[in-house]
Amino acid sequence: DIQRITETAANAFIEKGAVVVLENATGKIRAMCSLPDFSQNDLEESLHSADSPFVNRALSGYNAGSVFKLCTAAAALEAGVSYTCTCKGYTDVGGVTFHCMQEHGTVDMQTALEKSCNVYFIELSQKLSATPLYNMAQNMGFGTSIELCDGIVADKGVLPELADIKRNPAALANFAFGQGSLLATPLQIASMLQCISNKGQRIRPSLIEEVTDQNGVLIEQAKLSAPTNVISEETAGTLLSYMVSVVENGTGKNAKPATGGAGGKTATAETGWKDENGNDMVQTWFAGVFPAKDPIYTVVVLSENGKSGSESAAPVFKKIADHVNALEHRVEPETDSDLEKK
Numbered sequence: 001d002i003q004r005i006t007e008t009a010a011n012a013f014i015e016k017g018a019v020v021v022l023e024n025a026t027g028k029i030r031a032m033c034s035l036p037d038f039s040q041n042d043l044e045e046s047l048h049s050a051d052s053p054f055v056n057r058a059l060s061g062y063n064a065g066s067v068f069k070l071c072t073a074a075a076a077l078e079a080g081v082s083y084t085c086t087c088k089g090y091t092d093v094g095g096v097t098f099h100c101m102q103e104h105g106t107v108d109m110q111t112a113l114e115k116s117c118n119v120y121f122i123e124l125s126q127k128l129s130a131t132p133l134y135n136m137a138q139n140m141g142f143g144t145s146i147e148l149c150d151g152i153v154a155d156k157g158v159l160p161e162l163a164d165i166k167r168n169p170a171a172l173a174n175f176a177f178g179q180g181s182l183l184a185t186p187l188q189i190a191s192m193l194q195c196i197s198n199k200g201q202r203i204r205p206s207l208i209e210e211v212t213d214q215n216g217v218l219i220e221q222a223k224l225s226a227p228t229n230v231i232s233e234e235t236a237g238t239l240l241s242y243m244v245s246v247v248e249n250g251t252g253k254n255a256k257p258a259t260g261g262a263g264g265k266t267a268t269a270e271t272g273w274k275d276e277n278g279n280d281m282v283q284t285w286f287a288g289v290f291p292a293k294d295p296i297y298t299v300v301v302l303s304e305n306g307k308s309g310s311e312s313a314a315p316v317f318k319k320i321a322d323h324v325n326a327l328e329h330r331v332e333p334e335t336d337s338d339l340e341k342k
Contacts, residue, residue, distance in 0.1 A: 001327055006031035006299075009319040016304035018057035019316060020190045024295055026224055027194055027203030029148075032058045032187075059148075061157035061183035062302060065269025066116045066309070067287045068137075068178030070239060071192060072125060073109055075136035077235040081128050084108045087119040094169035098122050110242045114250030116266060118177045125176030130166040133176065134159075139230045140192045141202065142184055148207035158183040179270060189287050190300040193264075196243070197295040200236040201227035244292045255288055255314035257321035259329075263295065264288025264317065266309030281305045286313035290321040297324065 002021055010019045014035050021031035038046035038053035046053045076083070087104035090097055104117045112120035125133060137143070143159025160181045165172040174180030187205055195202035204225035211220040231239075243263030246252040251266040267285035275281050284306035289295035299317050306312025 002324055003031040003033070005323045005327065006320055007033045009316050009323070010035055010301075012319065013312065013316045014301075014303045014306075016051060016057070017302045017306075017313075018060075018186045019302070019320070020058050020186045020298075020300045021320065022190045022194045022205060022298040024194050024197040024289065024298055027191070027205050028209070028224075029187075029205055029207050030297070032207075034058050057302065057304070058186045059152075059154040061155045061185055062283045062304075063269035063271050064178040064182055064184040064189065065267035065283065065285060066118075066178055067189050067265050067267040067285050067300075068182065068184065069113060069116070069121050069176075070196065070243070070265055070287075071137050071140055071142070072121050072128075072133055072176045073113065073239060073242070074140075074196070074231050074235060075133045076109070076124055076128050077238060078136065078231055079128060079132045081124070083120075083124050083127055085120055085123050087112075087117050089119070091119045091122055093122060093126065093173040096170040096173070098173055110245055113242045113265065114246050116251050121177045122173040125172050126169060130162060130172050130175075133172070134162045134165065136230075139202075139228070140195060141188050141204075142182070142192075146187065146191075146205060148205070152207065154187050155185050157185055157188060178267065186300045186302050189285070190298050193287055193289055193298040193300070195230050196236050196239045197289045197298060198227070198236075199233045200229060200231040202230045203227050240289070240295070243289065247288065247292075251310050252286065252288065252314055254310050255286055255317040255321075257290055257318055257325060259325055260290055260321070261292030262288050262290040262317070262321055263292055264314075266314060268306075268308045275305060282308075284309045284312040286310075286317045288314075288317050288321075290325075297321075 018034045034057040036051050036053045089103035090099045100118045107120050145156035146154040208222040247262050252264045269283045271281045273281040284303045287300045289298050301313040301316040303312040
């Protein structure tokens, strides 16, 4: 049912992209879809499509952008680094000028996440230094591939070399807000949020529930990987409260479900590429959890070259949350109209 809900919501809003749904307490993948889909009745046509429907985008690396700010925030909180800054719309690091979408004024970590302030996280990274941030990213699963079963292996993405971000302050600045050479899969982003929602314990994502013979008789129940303590329960609780504030007061308002609330983070990541019309291409994200209190699910939405994370990805999260809530709690979703578009 959750897979069906996810596919329908994704088709309503996304032309190219992916959605991953994780169960926070177990790390189990409860839904995963990649768009565009391929035609099972005409594989040859799909094989030659310029849209690459056989690429599983949920397991492929993309520019992460601001969803990675949650990792930077986690590293700072764990290191006890507290910071407040004045965002003038730009900041200079190592002779390179970095920009925000606007001048945000005085911001702390919560406000910076709400407004997705680049300046804050760039300057925070310089206070924090490269090693704690790199170690946090590695512990969260970035730069590591995940074998889900025989024949299905998630891409490891790209984690910058520690030596590079230690040597180059501008490279560290880019890394801190998810830009530069960093590439992450939707599954990796989902794993980071699962860790935050699970009181700091990351459980490696799993796809297989059980193994049966051809008659459906159970042969083996799949074993979950042991939880790894990545961040403290206090840090996880703080980050979760900030994520809820993003949905209630910040850029994630379009993701708010009809009931139960949610927490999350938007992103509009620069790629350095141009589309066929010569326009800059971006990857747009919403990564979130629901309900707001004791979140059960993580949902990560990627829309390739969308308008923004708020406009292109957050509505998919909302529809999934609304319909899963209806499924599990017998609460009527706000509307089915968007879900019926295909």
